[in-house]
Amino acid sequence: MQGNIACAEGALAAGCNFFGGYPITPSTEVAEHMAKKMPKMGRTFIQMEDEIASISSVIGASWTGAKAMTATSGPGFSLMMENIGYAVMTETPCVIVNIQRGGPSTGQPTMSAQGDMMQCRFGSHGDFSIIALTPSTVQEMFELTVRAFNLAERFRCPVFLMSDETIGHMRERIVIPEIVETKNRKPLEKGKLPFEADSDLIPGFPVFGEGHRVHVTGLTHNAKGYPDTTNHKIHSDLVKRLVEKVESKRHEIADYDILNNDAEIVFLTYGPATRTVRQIIKDRPDLHIGHINLRIVWPFPEEVLSEFKSAKVFIIPEMNLGQISREAARHTNVPVLSLPKLGGEMHNPKELLLAMEEYL
Amino acid sequence: MTPSLEEWYRQERMPHIFCTGCGNGTVINCTLNAVVEMGWEIDNTIFISGIGCSSRAPGYVATDSLHTTHGRALAFATGVKMARPEFNVVVFTGDGDLSAIGGNHFIHACRRNIDMTVICMNNMIYGMTGGQGSPCTPVGAISTTTPYGAGEPVFDLAELAVAAGANYSARWTTYHVKELTKAIKAGMETPGLSFIEAMTQCPTSFGRKNRQRQPSDMIEHMKNHSILLSKKKRLEEEGKSVPDDTFAVGEFARRNRPAMGVYKK
Incomplete structure (x- = not known):
């Protein structure tokens, strides 16, 4: 498929x-x-x-x-x-x-x-x-x-x-499970205001047509949903909550695999480069390469970096000029080597092996 | 029992933000009177808007309401109506919101002929931002971005809706309260997209700069410069000239093109 x-x-x-x-x-x-x-x-x-x-x-x-x-x-x-x-x-x-x-x-x-x-x-x-x-x-x-x-x-x-x-555009064989776990948004409880957050910082959802008579606006709004655009506290509290409801759960949201967390040379990848690193790990078991594969990049799971206690370098191949490398670098004192590649092709194993040579 | 006019208002939101003498309240009243006559239920009706003075209107209506981004109300409304055709969907928009930034969504909503009612409060100006020229600012009119008089030709929104495929199109003014209410109701009764252009006065941003300082000056101007579409057509047929400074009011289209999002019980 x-x-x-x-x-x-x-x-x-x-x-x-x-x-x-x-x-x-x-x-x-x-x-x-x-x-x-x-x-x-x-x-x-x-x-x-x-x-x-x-x-x-x-x-x-x-x-x-x-x-x-x-x-x-x-x-x-x-x-x-x-x-x-x-x-x-x-x-x-x-x-x-x-x-x-x-x-x-x-x-x-x-x-x-x-x-x-x-x-x-x-x-x-x-x-x-x-x-x-x-x-x-x-x-x-x-x-x-x-x-x-x-x-x-x-x-x-x-x-x-x-x-x-x-x-x-890649074609691979996949397994579609018979049962897929799905989640539905938490409904708005009776008696609660439409934008009044619960302890998880997320309000219940007032579906249209169910009698909530909610007003939805992109303007800064209060818990009722009504515009209140000049009160600095309402704005500041709202924006901070919108950020915190995600950022405070960053460790729970995080999804990555790690391999060889005692390695000195560690690749951090997401998307196509993950495949390249997996290939060189398979081809060169002698090199003992560490690998982090991110399935969720945002919020960035910075804690993963500290799991590699012996790391001398994090090498980050990306098909851009180092966007996530910069994010990784601000969370660690270990040197981060960005391996950018533009032009439309994914990294090949030779390029990654060449990049790690000086750290061997 | 169907809800009364008062019940359709979100009374706790009063006083409203509209300026003294603004015509938007008249248009909201006409709309809600039409809704009452239709016998719609509050909890089965959704009001949607974009950005601008007109777009603050759904905030004063008691239904679920979606106050969206500039120009995009019709695209949001398309999502609402196509996901849940059983809802009655009404969009409030303005001349800038609908015909400048939202022009593409306007013609495509008319082309799809989605079953909803679109009411454009055309005050011929960007009121919310302090009176800049819009695609409906008449040639020669003064605005903050046309300080020497507007030089660009204007859109005829009611004709545009007809050309783009809406099943219903009408234009009236805030002077023609009864006709406007009837037109909105007729639009609501017509399956497919109904477009009602309500010419409205903006004494603050338009009138003040164009020698129509009093709200009544603008209403009188609209009264005196509007000409019935049927009369205009008759004059044209008779080869007589239609005065340049008039605009047509009346029903521009009521037809039965194939429509989308029509709820079948």
């Missing part, structure tokens, strides 16, 4: 019942598969007029209780930024798939990249926090798409599946 199809199948298994999208290479197969499957399942697929409309329709649908998703790539992702902030501010569960391609601008539509890793974290204006997942296999395209929905439902924030052309 192709990676993009596995993503669509994962979404359907997770209960996605609304898809709003716009065609863009190399993500289009996600929308095409949803267009084929959803009408037959009594779910809603709509091709919108652009990516701004796509994310808007997704957020609108989510307020009716739908599990809603869109899929895009760099240029479309840039267009979505304002409304991603709206989803953050209004605490709307939604899943945004970005099959990354070479940027900036139209760049390399058919080639792979990971250049939007910082954009998904910081691209919309204002302070906020989000969750981003990074599959490195077709199997993970399925599994992490399911997780993305479950995390969006739980944390009520935009959740990103930050994949790339390599994994999106």
Whole structure:
């Protein structure tokens, strides 16, 4: 199965019942598969007029209780930024798939990249926090798409599946489990205000049409949901809560594998480079290489770095100019070596072996 | 028993933020009167808006309401209506929100002919940001970004909705309260997208700069410069000239193109 199809199948298994999208290479197969499957399942697929409309329709649908998703790539992702902030501010569960391609601008539509890793974290204006997942296999395209929905439902924030052309267009054999664990957003309890957070910092969700008579706005709002835009405490408390509800659970959200935590040379990877490192570990058992594979990059699981007590270097191959390397470097005193690669191809084993030579 | 007009208002949100003499309240009243006549339920109706003075209106309506981003109300509304066609969906928007930043969503919502009611409070200006020119600011009118008089030709929103495919399109003004209410109701009764353009006065940002300082000056101006669409057509048929400084009011379309999101019980 192709990676993009596995993503669509994962979404359907997770209960996605609304898809709003716009065609863009190399993500289009996600929308095409949803267009084929959803009408037959009594779910809603709509091709919108652009990516701004796509994310808007997704957020609108989510307020009716739908599990809603869109899929895009760099240029479309840039267009979505304002409304991603709206989803953050209004605490709307939604899943945004970005099959990354070479940027900036139209760049390399058919080639792979990971250049939007910082954009998904910081691209919309204002302070906020989000969750981003990074599959490195077709199997993970399925599994992490399911997780993305479950995390969006739980944390009520935009959740990103930050994949790339390599994994999106890769074909691998996958196992689709008979039972997929799905989660639903916590409903608003009677007597509680619509934006009054519980002890987990997350309010119950007032689905439209159930009599809550909720007002939803991107303006700074109070617990009732009503605009209150000049009170500095209300604004500060709200923004801090939106960040803290995710960041305070960073260790719980974290999802990574580690190998050889006594190694001196440690690779930290996500997406395609994970495959390259796994290949050299298999080919060169004599080298005793440490490896961290991140399945969730945001919130960044900084604690993983301290599990490697003997590390002399963290080598981070990325298909960008070192976006996550910079994030890793601020959490450790161990040297971080960024191995950027642009142009559309994933790292090959030779490049990684060459980079680690001076640390052997 | 269906809810009364008072029940449709979120009374705890009063006083509202609209300026003295603003016409938006009139449009909200006409809309809610139409809703009452329709016999809709509060909990089965969703009001949606974008950004601008008009877009603050759903905050004063008792239903579930979605106050979204600038220009995007129709795209959000598309998501709501296509996910749950059983809801009655009403969008409040303004001339800037709908026809400048939201122009693409406007024509596509009309093309899809999604079963919802779109009410545009056209005050011919960006009121919320202090009176900049919009695509509906009349040629020659003064605004803060057209200090020497607006020079760009304007959109005819009611005609645009017809051309783009809406099943219902009408234009009235805040002077024509009864006609406006009837048009909104007729729109709500028509399956598919209904577009009602309500010309409204903005004495603060428009009137003050254009020698219509009093709210009544602007209402009188709209009264005196509007011409019934049927009369305009008749004059044209008879080969007579239609005065340049008038705009047509009335029903521009009521038809039965294929529509989306129509709820089948």
